[in-house]
Amino acid sequence: MYPIEQIRGAFPILHTQVHKHPLIYLDNAATTQKPQCVLDAIQEAYSTSNANVHRGVHYLSQRATDLHEGARRRVARFIHAPSDEEVIFTRGATEAINLVAFCFGEAFVRSGDEIVISTMEHHANIVPWQMLCQRKGAQLRVVRVNESGELDLDHYASLLSERTKIVAISHASNVLGTINPVKQIIAQAHERGIPVLLDGAQAIAHSRVDVQELDVDFYAFSSHKIYGPTGIGVLYGKRELLEAMPPYMGGGEMIAKVTFEHTTYNVLPFKYEAGTPDYIGTYALSRALDFVEEIGLEAIAQHEAELLSYASGRLLSEFEGSYILGQAEHKSAIMSFGIGEIHPFDLGTLLDQLGVAIRTGHHCAEPLLDRYGHTAIARASWGMYNTREEVDRFFDALHRVVGML
Numbered sequence: 139m140y141p142i143e144q145i146r147g148a149f150p151i152l153h154t155q156v157h158k159h160p161l162i163y164l165d166n167a168a169t170t171q172k173p174q175c176v177l178d179a180i181q182e183a184y185s186t187s188n189a190n191v192h193r194g195v196h197y198l199s200q201r202a203t204d205l206h207e208g209a210r211r212r213v214a215r216f217i218h219a220p221s222d223e224e225v226i227f228t229r230g231a232t233e234a235i236n237l238v239a240f241c242f243g244e245a246f247v248r249s250g251d252e253i254v255i256s257t258m259e260h261h262a263n264i265v266p267w268q269m270l271c272q273r274k275g276a277q278l279r280v281v282r283v284n285e286s287g288e289l290d291l292d293h294y295a296s297l298l299s300e301r302t303k304i305v306a307i308s309h310a311s312n313v314l315g316t317i318n319p320v321k322q323i324i325a326q327a328h329e330r331g332i333p334v335l336l337d338g339a340q341a342i343a344h345s346r347v348d349v350q351e352l353d354v355d356f357y358a359f360s361s362h363k364i365y366g367p368t369g370i371g372v373l374y375g376k377r378e379l380l381e382a383m384p385p386y387m388g389g390g391e392m393i394a395k396v397t398f399e400h401t402t403y404n405v406l407p408f409k410y411e412a413g414t415p416d417y418i419g420t421y422a423l424s425r426a427l428d429f430v431e432e433i434g435l436e437a438i439a440q441h442e443a444e445l446l447s448y449a450s451g452r453l454l455s456e457f458e459g460s461y462i463l464g465q466a467e468h469k470s471a472i473m474s475f476g477i478g479e480i481h482p483f484d485l486g487t488l489l490d491q492l493g494v495a496i497r498t499g500h501h502c503a504e505p506l507l508d509r510y511g512h513t514a515i516a517r518a519s520w521g522m523y524n525t526r527e528e529v530d531r532f533f534d535a536l537h538r539v540v541g542m543l
């Protein structure tokens with residue numbers, strides 16, 4: 139039995155009243171709520187173990203360093219990285235992708251080279267590559283998506299060539315929900331010796347990620363999408379690539395020896411971690427991962443899949459003119475939708491008056507919305523703590539709102 143009561147009891151914010159209605163939080167793809175153990179971890183670390191990490195010989199510094207490096211090992215275990223030295227802490231998935239676009243670009247991309255991304259990318263996995271292309275005179279090649287929201291794999295194969303330097307694709311789409319066949323995508327790129335970065339921002343909390351099984355070269359995700367604190371992200375990278383690339387930012391921590399004439403850089407992972415890290419946040423992230431593993435990712439994924447299927451069925455059968463953007467066979471718990479000509483902002487604003495939090499807008503994926511002829515869309519997204527009753531209350535609210543409009 140899925141322990142829904144126990145899970146909901148662990149998230150204080152779920153008891154919030156919004157405009158005199160109980161909160162129904164369906165904006166989990168934007169960010170997830172935090173369980174008490176994560177909130178406690180922040181309080182506990184600041185209360186008992188706060189001092190700058192790595193450089194200190196004193197007690198508190200060593201405690202803080204232990205928590206921070208323990209968190210790195212926890213993340214490595216969570217994604218099955220071969221070594222915690224291949225786990226770089228960043229501020230989020232965005233910074234992780236920018237790091238690769240910059241450092242990989244400096245090392246390996248020249249004029250005339252190509253970078254392959256896809257139409258369904260979040261801006262965070264478009265703009266850094268565009269900036270790289272502008273710097274280097276390289277070109278972006280973009281894999282098409284079909285009507286159901288799946289990647290056109292024939293088109294993908296046709297884009298790979300000796301000019302392709304890297305493939306950067308989302309593991310799961312934040313609009314369509316599509317879970318891409320990333321193992322196949324990676325294997326096809328590797329046949330040509332091309333490394334692959336996966337943007338795991340939308341996959342990490344909804345499926346088991348095993349970087350070794352995927353044989354992925356870089357994997358990026360954000361802590362706040364997996365019930366951890368904001369401001370922390372993870373970049374996993376294969377050692378040989380991380381070692382071959384130059385550092386990202388300069389400063390403390392990332393150096394071995396500095397003189398005015400010459401600086402040598404620190405070993406992995408510190409080479410990519412200039413400045414004081416958010417060691418309290420990394421510790422809190424490790425507690426979020428413990429929490430998720432206690433429930434079990436497979437159980438969470440199954441629970442969310444049931445909610446998605448129930449909600450999708452109700453939407454299409456109960457509302458004339460309704461549609462769902464993204465009908466891929468493999469989907470994570472995201473339903474981007476519209477009802478006739480109703481503007482998504484009106485839907486979102488009125489639903490909020492009834493306590494229901496959904497997201498509306500372009501979801502940082504403007505080229506994807508363009509592809510389907512939209513400028514904005516409504517999106518409901520589920521997390522481990524949502525219930526079938528909440529889906530029912532969401533639909534009660536949706537009927538009222540559509541009636542009003």
Ligand code: PLP
Pocket residue numbers: 167168229230231232233260262263308310311312337339340360362
């Ligand atoms: N990639 C995808 C698919 C996302 O959904 C998001 C956030 O919504 C990001 C990247 C960026 O994540 P962050 O803003 O946490 O860096």
